[in-house]
Amino acid sequence: MTSSQAIYDVHNLVIDLHTTTASIRAVDGVSFGIRPGETVAVVGESGSGKTVMTLGPLGLLPEGVRVDIRGEARAEGGDLLTMNSRAVSALRGRYFGVVFQDPMSALNPMLKVGPQLAAQIRRFRGADKTTAKREAINLLRRTGIPDPEDRFDRYPHEMSGGMLQRVMIALALAARPPVLIADEPTTALDATVQAQILELLRQIQREDGIAVILITHDIGAVAAAADRVVVLYAGQVAEQGAVMDVLTQPAHPYTRGLLASVPDFRSGNRIVGREISGSPPNQIKLSPGCRFADRCPLVQPECRVHRPLLETVKQSGGDHLAACPVIAATEVEHVVA
Numbered sequence: 253m254t255s256s257q258a259i260y261d262v263h264n265l266v267i268d269l270h271t272t273t274a275s276i277r278a279v280d281g282v283s284f285g286i287r288p289g290e291t292v293a294v295v296g297e298s299g300s301g302k303t304v305m306t307l308g309p310l311g312l313l314p315e316g317v318r319v320d321i322r323g324e325a326r327a328e329g330g331d332l333l334t335m336n337s338r339a340v341s342a343l344r345g346r347y348f349g350v351v352f353q354d355p356m357s358a359l360n361p362m363l364k365v366g367p368q369l370a371a372q373i374r375r376f377r378g379a380d381k382t383t384a385k386r387e388a389i390n391l392l393r394r395t396g397i398p399d400p401e402d403r404f405d406r407y408p409h410e411m412s413g414g415m416l417q418r419v420m421i422a423l424a425l426a427a428r429p430p431v432l433i434a435d436e437p438t439t440a441l442d443a444t445v446q447a448q449i450l451e452l453l454r455q456i457q458r459e460d461g462i463a464v465i466l467i468t469h470d471i472g473a474v475a476a477a478a479d480r481v482v483v484l485y486a487g488q489v490a491e492q493g494a495v496m497d498v499l500t501q502p503a504h505p506y507t508r509g510l511l512a513s514v515p516d517f518r519s520g521n522r523i524v525g526r527e528i529s530g531s532p533p534n535q536i537k538l539s540p541g542c543r544f545a546d547r548c549p550l551v552q553p554e555c556r557v558h559r560p561l562l563e564t565v566k567q568s569g570g571d572h573l574a575a576c577p578v579i580a581a582t583e584v585e586h587v588v589a
């Protein structure tokens with residue numbers, strides 16, 4: 253993707269985290285872009301770097317770690333990594349709406365939800381009090397909150413997890429940002445509510461033309477929710493491309509393993525791999541080769557020597573890329589019923 257097409261373009265992002273006891277490379281050479289109106293899902297196991305990669309450039313990493321961040325993260329003609337912190341914080345909210353996993357991290361438990369939302373609208377849109385309240389109620393309605401006039405005056409503790417997540421999405425949309433980042437917006441919710449929240453994000457993306465970066469550990473959720481997918485393993489991109497290419501022609505053994513643990517993809521003609529055993533590598537002591545080597549059913553001696561580069565997957569072409577020379581050297585195996 254060229255920079256001109258992308259509304260946000262990350263290139264060769266490297267993020268090292270230094271704590272008092274250890275230094276780890278949490279993100280190692282990740283590149284991806286997102287176009288207006290597109291949903292890109294970032295998928296990977298816990299600790300693969302999804303949150304650090306998406307929130308790091310926005311200066312939203314937890315305190316207590318020293319962050320060393322390199323590469324480029326371009327938005328609105330500038331590079332977030334070379335801007336001063338005031339300029340980056342001005343982009344947060346206005347350009348990037350963020351939906352955190354825990355709604356309470358963005359809400360004040362002592363204040364009613366409606367006025368918190370109205371305050372955001374006033375802050376970003378310069379609306380007067382009456383307009384901000386009307387807009388807040390509209391946003392609550394749009395995000396699927398029943399009886400929004402009544403909910404406006406409720407405290408966070410009076411609302412269910414699903415309702416709070418909707419309030420959180422409304423808060424992230426308050427400034428009408430062109431990019432919405434949703435970090436595991438559904439993990440704390442039951443399956444039905446999860447599906448409703450993903451559908452809501454999809455609807456907002458379609459109606460408003462917002463670009464959505466959807467972080468999830470659930471590759472099963474991306475089929476309906478995203479246009480493109482970035483599969484992250486131990487801080488590196490294992491595979492990326494259009495959702496249908498990646499889900500039906502997965503070219504990295506890690507992606508195949510993730511798909512094999514999704515019930516829907518075990519059935520029919522999408523028998524794509526074995527479930528993954530073992531756990532991700534310790535990111536403090538990484539070997540020079542492929543980080544998936546110790547868990548990979550196809551591992552070859554050379555995999556432990558050279559870091560695999562992202563290559564175009566022949567069967568799909570275009571922007572379907574995978575970092576596995578073993579697969580690239582053979583035909584992508586796919587079972588047709």
Ligand SMILES: Nc1ncnc2c1ncn2[C@@H]1O[C@H](COP(=O)(O)OP(=O)(O)OP(=O)(O)O)[C@@H](O)[C@H]1O
Nearest residue numbers: 269278297298299300301302303304305314317535
């Ligand atoms: N505050 C922190 N201090 C030290 N290490 C951290 C901190 N936050 C993240 N890390 C480390 O950075 C790496 C990437 O973490 P990250 O939170 O981005 O993973 P993730 O893919 O978002 O996982 P999850 O699905 O659990 O949210 C991990 O090795 C993690 O242990």
Ligand SMILES: [Mg+2]
Nearest residue numbers: 302303304435
């Ligand atoms: Mg995370």
